[in-house]
Amino acid sequence: MQVEELPITIKTDQTKNVIQIKNLHKTFTDREHEVLRGVNLTIKEGENVVVLGKSGTGKSVLIKCIVGLVAADEGEINVFGKDIHDLPEKELNKMRIKMGFLFQSAALYDSMTVRENLAFPLQRSQKNLSAKEREAMIVEQLHNVGLEAAIDKMPSELSGGMRKRIGLARTLILKPEIMLYDEPTTGLDTITSKEISELILSVQKKNKTTSIIITHDMECAKLTADRVVILKDGVIVAEGTYSSLENSQDEWVRSFFNK
Numbered sequence: 001m002q003v004e005e006l007p008i009t010i011k012t013d014q015t016k017n018v019i020q021i022k023n024l025h026k027t028f029t030d031r032e033h034e035v036l037r038g039v040n041l042t043i044k045e046g047e048n049v050v051v052l053g054k055s056g057t058g059k060s061v062l063i064k065c066i067v068g069l070v071a072a073d074e075g076e077i078n079v080f081g082k083d084i085h086d087l088p089e090k091e092l093n094k095m096r097i098k099m100g101f102l103f104q105s106a107a108l109y110d111s112m113t114v115r116e117n118l119a120f121p122l123q124r125s126q127k128n129l130s131a132k133e134r135e136a137m138i139v140e141q142l143h144n145v146g147l148e149a150a151i152d153k154m155p156s157e158l159s160g161g162m163r164k165r166i167g168l169a170r171t172l173i174l175k176p177e178i179m180l181y182d183e184p185t186t187g188l189d190t191i192t193s194k195e196i197s198e199l200i201l202s203v204q205k206k207n208k209t210t211s212i213i214i215t216h217d218m219e220c221a222k223l224t225a226d227r228v229v230i231l232k233d234g235v236i237v238a239e240g241t242y243s244s245l246e247n248s249q250d251e252w253v254r255s256f257f258n259k
């Protein structure tokens, strides 16, 4: 007789910190002012954190520090419990594969078809895949963003919203555990923006992804945020749920929400 194991309910640790930033400072040598002046931010597993802030306050610099595109001057960046500054190059590269970055201008390779655009990251970081496996992964990701029909198209044949979705599919194909979105809905109409915001939500739900979303689009913030933080003069000045900040006592905080 086969003994079936009883299902054991394991309580997942809801408080696991995936990203922990402590006292982060950054000044660019060609500028006199400090862009980041002691940022502290902790993000839990599976959490969507939206970063708001006026233009030029260092939002993009903040997430570039997390992926190591910009070197911080001072402070700690812990990802999955490891300080990225202490990691040897090999470990850092392994860590980077777990992080997806959707750039502010999610550029596709113009001379490649959609299929080739999605194949590119796979060819670089999953060299052992067969052509058939690769094709299946490409089709699956395109299906997730609702654009299977665009597989043979060139980027120039796609609308801005479609390009954003392909850019997202290209990032998601490596199944990142962390997603960093830099203004994912900028330049899109309201309906397309909502589609992208819904995609961000479905990525969170389906893959249990931990995400930082930088946006000026308050509909996107409202839909995607478990928590909102506001960056001002290089530090986080407000933090809370969307509705708590929307109804903040502070007029300046409320102004972000057009209230």
Ligand SMILES: Nc1ncnc2c1ncn2[C@@H]1O[C@H](COP(=O)(O)OP(=O)(O)OP(=O)(O)O)[C@@H](O)[C@H]1O
Binding pocket: 028, 030, 031, 035, 053, 054, 055, 056, 057, 058, 059, 060, 061, 062
């Ligand atoms: N590589 C760089 N070299 C020099 N200065 C930089 C560099 N990257 C960013 N900066 C400066 O750092 C400041 C913050 O830039 P950042 O791109 O993070 O702003 P942001 O908050 O993302 O703005 P936006 O909402 O317009 O995207 C700006 O003053 C910018 O000029």
Ligand SMILES: [Mg+2]
Binding pocket: 059, 060, 061, 104, 182
């Ligand atoms: Mg920016």
